[in-house]
Amino acid sequence: MSTIMTHSLYLTGRSLRILRREPVYLAFTLIQPMVWLLLFSQLFQRVTDIPGFGDVSYITYLTPGVIVMNAIMTANWAGTSFIDDMNRGVMDRNLTSPLSRGALVNGILAYQTVVTVAQSLIIFGVGLLMGARYDGGLAGVLVVLAAATLLAIFFAALSCAMALLVRSQESLIGMSMFLALPLTFLSSVLMAPQLVPDWVDTVASFNPVDWAATASREALHGDTDWSVVAGQTALLVGVAVVMGWLASRAFRAYQRSA
Amino acid sequence: MPTFDKSHTAPPPTGSGAAIQAVELTKTYGKGDAAVRALDGVTFSVPAGTVFGLLGPNGAGKSTTTKILTTLAAADSGTATVAGHDVAREGAAVRCAIGYVPQKPCFDPTATGRENLTLQGRIHGLPAHEIRQRSDALLTRFGLTEAADRVSKTWSGGMQRKLDVALALIHRPQVLFLDEPTTGLDPEARAEMWAEISGLTATEGLTVLLTTHYMEEADNLADQLVIVDRGRVVASGSPEQLKGTLDGDTIEVQLADPTARDRARAAVGSADGVRQVSVDDATLLARVGDGAATLPRVLAALDSDGIGLTSVTVARPSLDDVYLRHAGRSFRAAERAAGSATDRPEFAEAAR
Structure with a gap:
């Protein structure tokens, strides 16, 4: 195994150790998606009556959306571990060790993957209890996990890059929140694309959140058009890789002013 | 591997x-x-x-x-x-x-x-x-x-x-x-x-x-x-x-009244055997050839000008004195000057 991969694994292990010591954190992060599931499924219960919405219950429509939304919200915090490391001397020590910048970013992204998969499986379970049906079966569930993870990687890498540039917890969270909600509402997470204004649909087609939501619902609803799933997933892979690379480049900006 | x-x-x-x-x-x-x-x-x-x-x-x-x-x-x-x-x-x-x-x-x-x-x-x-x-x-x-x-x-x-x-x-x-x-x-x-x-x-x-x-x-x-x-x-x-490059000792005087420091500097500076004087708030530092011999003259000069003091010490050269000699200001004054420049973020970073 190459050095960068081994180093990435050591750093992922470090993050998972923190999670293992304080598992309450995982439970805490799950409160929000549970509230959304409950709230939105009640609030928008009748939208399925609108002609053209499609022949599914709203909880079935909503569950993959909440998984996607949760992936973004959790990933938005990823950069805070960089800021903690910067506020302590850990970042400087790491940057003066044989660790590569790529490994530092990979460690965070791999950890984010583990957390996203664990959270998504729990949301799947709660959705099922609330009456959601996953006709796509195991293949569908796996696609949702992949799409949510790719989206989480994209937002986690963005969060890491911003952390290196702004270097303050408050600015980072402020900017993340500023992005997360509009991107969620300008997508098909909550509302069927055929029922939103054209301009929203157009914007959504450039929105990674919508790519993940679309691929997820398509894979879950049974009569799956795999070309749609493949197309949206390929786009997600592309932006996740590019953003991961940009995050490792952002160290230059950090070091230039260090 | x-x-x-x-x-x-x-x-x-x-x-x-x-x-x-x-x-x-x-x-x-x-x-x-x-x-x-x-x-x-x-x-x-x-x-x-x-x-x-x-x-x-x-x-x-x-x-x-x-x-x-x-x-x-x-x-x-x-x-x-x-x-x-x-x-x-x-x-x-x-x-x-x-x-x-x-x-x-x-x-x-x-x-x-x-x-x-x-x-x-x-x-x-x-x-x-x-x-x-x-x-x-x-x-x-x-x-x-x-x-x-x-x-x-x-x-x-x-x-x-x-x-x-x-x-x-x-x-x-x-x-x-x-x-x-x-x-x-x-x-x-x-x-x-x-x-x-x-x-x-x-x-x-x-x-x-x-x-x-x-x-x-x-x-x-x-x-x-x-x-x-x-x-x-x-x-x-x-x-x-x-420290060896500094031949001589330092007399450190704590002034009772910091506002008298300019008068104190002039008085001590005119005393025989004093080579250099610097003041920083209420602390006056005089570099002298022989501390024991010069101290009475320094005290006499201050006394004749009616300048009160709270303490006086004679010290062999320290790195503080080396700093004072080469940087032209006392270490504490330099620390304060650095503190006042920390409103520039990059500088604060460098000075952290």
Whole structure:
């Protein structure tokens, strides 16, 4: 195994150790998606009556959306571990060790993957209890996990890059929140694309959140058009890789002013 | 498989015998009117196997120099080699050969002492059995064995700082950088840390570069040192050599009324045997040839002008005096000047 991969694994292990010591954190992060599931499924219960919405219950429509939304919200915090490391001397020590910048970013992204998969499986379970049906079966569930993870990687890498540039917890969270909600509402997470204004649909087609939501619902609803799933997933892979690379480049900006 | 770095088995670089060589380093933060010249041509050379002090007030350029030598930052111009490797062109080789203890704590508080050491050893590609041996040896050396398996956030400040140093030593570096290693420690922990640092070159064969703004620390630990002020090296040599260049003593007078300082300066300056006078708030420092002989004349001069004082001491030369002589201002005044410039973020960063 190459050095960068081994180093990435050591750093992922470090993050998972923190999670293992304080598992309450995982439970805490799950409160929000549970509230959304409950709230939105009640609030928008009748939208399925609108002609053209499609022949599914709203909880079935909503569950993959909440998984996607949760992936973004959790990933938005990823950069805070960089800021903690910067506020302590850990970042400087790491940057003066044989660790590569790529490994530092990979460690965070791999950890984010583990957390996203664990959270998504729990949301799947709660959705099922609330009456959601996953006709796509195991293949569908796996696609949702992949799409949510790719989206989480994209937002986690963005969060890491911003952390290196702004270097303050408050600015980072402020900017993340500023992005997360509009991107969620300008997508098909909550509302069927055929029922939103054209301009929203157009914007959504450039929105990674919508790519993940679309691929997820398509894979879950049974009569799956795999070309749609493949197309949206390929786009997600592309932006996740590019953003991961940009995050490792952002160290230059950090070091230039260090 | 991890690639094992060869630095801990390779012999130290020979040739010049210098473990660190810095030549005409310059660095400016910011642009235009906001530009701050952090380094203005810093040159020095550190012989292998010695403790070398980089002494100066906050904002003098110590941290910036350390950042360039540890590859954290790039110099605008000038060159530097560490353990025989060019910091600009061979950064990866430098990073394998050095240990760095930043000014801020750098251990992972959620991990135990041993877990911290294990991760650092793995990062340096050490095999598992060597990590175990080396961790045990370092924990014993720093008196941390009993606490080793407790989460390190529960440790005392002095123990945590020792863990920071142990982390930087796990891979047997050739050069150890200690950035303000005792800032924030209580006097007892500071004394313990001094004892540890002075033992390092003897038992580990290390070269240590120590930055500090404590005069006593440099005086106690450094074999050689440079005094930096406003981005320049203003004096260099061993503490004894530097103090030896000052022939004479210092009389320090605490004035009862700080507003009388200008009159006091004039009065003392006119006294026979006084070579130089400086005042800083209520403290007046007079450099004199022979302290015991000059003291009565200084007191008489103050008395005849009706200037009250609260205390007076005569001291043999200290590094404070060396600083005063070469930087043209007292160390405390320089610290305050640096403090007032910290509204510029880059400068605050450099002066941290």
